[in-house]
Amino acid sequence: MVATAGEPDTLNPVLNFGVDGASLIFDGLVARDATNTLVPALAAELPAVSADGKTVTAKLRSGVSFHDGSPLTAADVVFTYQAVLDPKVDSTLRSDLDMLTTVTAPDPATVVFTLKYSYAPFLQRLTLGIVPAKALTGQDINKAGFNRQPIGTGPYKVESWTAGDRLVLAANDTYWGGKPANRKLIVAFVADDNVRAQRMRAGEFDAAELAPKLAAGFDNATGYTVQRVPTADYRGVMLPLTNPVTADPAVRKALAVGVDRAAMVTGILAGAGEPAFGPIPPTSEYADGSAAGNPSADPAAATALLDAAGWTPGPDGIRAKAGRQAAFTLMYPASDSLRKELALAVTADAKKVGIKVNPEGLTWDAIDTRITRDALLMGFGTPYDPDFVSYKLFGSVFAAQGYFNPGSYKSPIADKALQDGRDQADPAERKAAYATFQQQLAADAPWVFLTYLKHTYVVKAGITGVSPRVEAHEHDVANSLWWNINTWTRS
Amino acid sequence: MVRRRLLVAVPVLIATSIGMFLLGAASPIDPAKQYAGAAAFTATSENLDQIRANWGVDDPLPVQYARWVGNLLQGDLGWSTSRHEPVTAVLGARAGWTLLLVSTALAVVLVSSLVLGTLAAYRRGGLFDRGLRAAAYAVEAMPVFWLGLAAIAVFALSLGWLPAGGLTEVTATTTSAADVARHLILPVGVLAVSQAPWFLLFVRDSVAESLRDDHVLAAKARGLPGRTVLFGHALRTALLPFLTLIGTHLPELVGGAVLVETVFSLPGLGAVTVQAALGSDFPLLAAITLVTTAVVLTANLLTDLAYTAADPRVRLDG
Numbered sequence: 001m002v003a004t005a006g007e008p009d010t011l012n013p014v015l016n017f018g019v020d021g022a023s024l025i026f027d028g029l030v031a032r033d034a035t036n037t038l039v040p041a042l043a044a045e046l047p048a049v050s051a052d053g054k055t056v057t058a059k060l061r062s063g064v065s066f067h068d069g070s071p072l073t074a075a076d077v078v079f080t081y082q083a084v085l086d087p088k089v090d091s092t093l094r095s096d097l098d099m100l101t102t103v104t105a106p107d108p109a110t111v112v113f114t115l116k117y118s119y120a121p122f123l124q125r126l127t128l129g130i131v132p133a134k135a136l137t138g139q140d141i142n143k144a145g146f147n148r149q150p151i152g153t154g155p156y157k158v159e160s161w162t163a164g165d166r167l168v169l170a171a172n173d174t175y176w177g178g179k180p181a182n183r184k185l186i187v188a189f190v191a192d193d194n195v196r197a198q199r200m201r202a203g204e205f206d207a208a209e210l211a212p213k214l215a216a217g218f219d220n221a222t223g224y225t226v227q228r229v230p231t232a233d234y235r236g237v238m239l240p241l242t243n244p245v246t247a248d249p250a251v252r253k254a255l256a257v258g259v260d261r262a263a264m265v266t267g268i269l270a271g272a273g274e275p276a277f278g279p280i281p282p283t284s285e286y287a288d289g290s291a292a293g294n295p296s297a298d299p300a301a302a303t304a305l306l307d308a309a310g311w312t313p314g315p316d317g318i319r320a321k322a323g324r325q326a327a328f329t330l331m332y333p334a335s336d337s338l339r340k341e342l343a344l345a346v347t348a349d350a351k352k353v354g355i356k357v358n359p360e361g362l363t364w365d366a367i368d369t370r371i372t373r374d375a376l377l378m379g380f381g382t383p384y385d386p387d388f389v390s391y392k393l394f395g396s397v398f399a400a401q402g403y404f405n406p407g408s409y410k411s412p413i414a415d416k417a418l419q420d421g422r423d424q425a426d427p428a429e430r431k432a433a434y435a436t437f438q439q440q441l442a443a444d445a446p447w448v449f450l451t452y453l454k455h456t457y458v459v460k461a462g463i464t465g466v467s468p469r470v471e472a473h474e475h476d477v478a479n480s481l482w483w484n485i486n487t488w489t490r491s
Numbered sequence: 492m493v494r495r496r497l498l499v500a501v502p503v504l505i506a507t508s509i510g511m512f513l514l515g516a517a518s519p520i521d522p523a524k525q526y527a528g529a530a531a532f533t534a535t536s537e538n539l540d541q542i543r544a545n546w547g548v549d550d551p552l553p554v555q556y557a558r559w560v561g562n563l564l565q566g567d568l569g570w571s572t573s574r575h576e577p578v579t580a581v582l583g584a585r586a587g588w589t590l591l592l593v594s595t596a597l598a599v600v601l602v603s604s605l606v607l608g609t610l611a612a613y614r615r616g617g618l619f620d621r622g623l624r625a626a627a628y629a630v631e632a633m634p635v636f637w638l639g640l641a642a643i644a645v646f647a648l649s650l651g652w653l654p655a656g657g658l659t660e661v662t663a664t665t666t667s668a669a670d671v672a673r674h675l676i677l678p679v680g681v682l683a684v685s686q687a688p689w690f691l692l693f694v695r696d697s698v699a700e701s702l703r704d705d706h707v708l709a710a711k712a713r714g715l716p717g718r719t720v721l722f723g724h725a726l727r728t729a730l731l732p733f734l735t736l737i738g739t740h741l742p743e744l745v746g747g748a749v750l751v752e753t754v755f756s757l758p759g760l761g762a763v764t765v766q767a768a769l770g771s772d773f774p775l776l777a778a779i780t781l782v783t784t785a786v787v788l789t790a791n792l793l794t795d796l797a798y799t800a801a802d803p804r805v806r807l808d809g
Contacts, residue, residue, distance in 0.1 A: 195640070
């Protein structure tokens, strides 16, 4: 019995359910272990990549069957990926599989992926859950009953789903990974944070996801343990290079050293976070320590930068250069209270060094029309591969394309590093490329990275087997603290 | 009379649905982005354009409306883009719970406000009257949301008498009537308590007023027993405006139900309505609006019928 706020819209992986694996109901060709390292799942071993990086061959594990008893074959894998690529299917995953040309099954136990270009992190995209072709062939996948009553190969099968209330899962005794220790799993959907906390306190749930401040209330309560799980989900200020004030590197760098990240973590996140200095989380093997800075504010360094660049304080304390005030608007989505608090903290820190920030809470559709001109408090991040988000967010070819690189950051060095990271298969070379990228980003400061979030969960005492791993932004039924709940035990 | 009312209902429903579409068209929200959720930030614009094309939401508004009406006439309410389900399935699964919540709460409100209000009016200025009025004013000042959380804190957490939320026990696999009833006590109670002050104060004032009416005084003077005068004469006179109040208060009751559903995690229409509005989900919004309009029209009709029953002088067909 676990409780979470986010209810999936569908239980079909093709339509974006549990794309990064750990969906409890489905398995991908590969899965991730407690350290987010890829391990074979429905594939017998990690798929083989050809020397030119354009052909990926996966051998299927033998003896795997779906919940309805039918055997898994290569045709099911082909069907799943072709469904994602089919324009008639309303799947946003197509954007992640740009590089995929064809998927074929030369024999019932082999799947071959052909890519347009070599793509180093391609295996990371193979965590997508495999659906049985038989159950969906000839149907409109967008509207199939399968989306609510799915059939997978995972440790749990769907017993019932009452929308807005709960998802009841029953153990799949023929699971290839071994019989689940927990016979039944109920995921309760409780949207309101306070209500979820109260019901957790009433003893209804074994584990629940709670907001940091509410979870802190369980810290000293007996009978519970609080888990603060690191994530790759960062928040930061995107500074557009088209704005006359934020176009000045001195202003951007002054902000980067002038904000008090440590105070944001303790004050706004109730300790459930860590300072951020770049888009690659410190828990990643690709993180480059030299790009990190001082978690506390350094107003002296900030004012020195501004002085050197010719921004001199006016009578009201706001700096100006050549008749232009050091002032800009910082937008944030009005419905997101965390981003609002962070925006206000940035405003206060900026004022101390003589930069005037006008925070403005807006709806996303209002933000969309101004996103290329005004600064924005944004959030992104994935723990799996540095290419996933950063390639589009900081690549110059994506400048001013919607949420991709809205600030039009253009750096030939960062571009090349991002491209190398994608092209090079050798892990050491990738690591070097991403180190260059992070250093260049720190030098140019197109974003002021503020904090990484931690997801907080409360678990009843006496439960063993809980194994937190670095999480992505999305965490509901899939990919939460309970990613391996089939092996949890109660003492 | 009923037939004439039904004739009026048709243009009202058509106007409502057109208004719904116009409002939807004025909304700047992109349904495809809403559908994509967090993936909207990583999806390419071609990807989102393709999804919009699949749905036909970029077609001219009259085309969309004609398509919707055409499907409606064939009994197809359409596909909810925010719920990823047929609209009929969303309504079927959820409308019942909202209706049950609202109607039970309304019944509780009516009975308790009539009884308590009348008693308070009878002993006007007494301890009971003053206590009741003070309580009513206090409750009126409390947001429904707060009342709900307070009720959970007291009855579910401190006393442990009742469940804190949900429709059935968390481990239940079937929906049994007794289990649901136990889970509905708190939500119905909270909704009733939050809505009762209006009705209660109204009943109290109008009964107190009519206790001074000539015919009531005359009845008293004839030596009729107090109870007969109170319930047979005074309350009956006060009942007429009360019926009107129910009709006008129905939307507020539905609004309260949305909040109560949220606090008690009930799978009613409340949450999906908000989601549909945020996601520019035409088909679902239109269906919910139509259903609500139909319910309000029916309630008005019933109120009018009750009027004729309560007062023979009222004639609806001139």
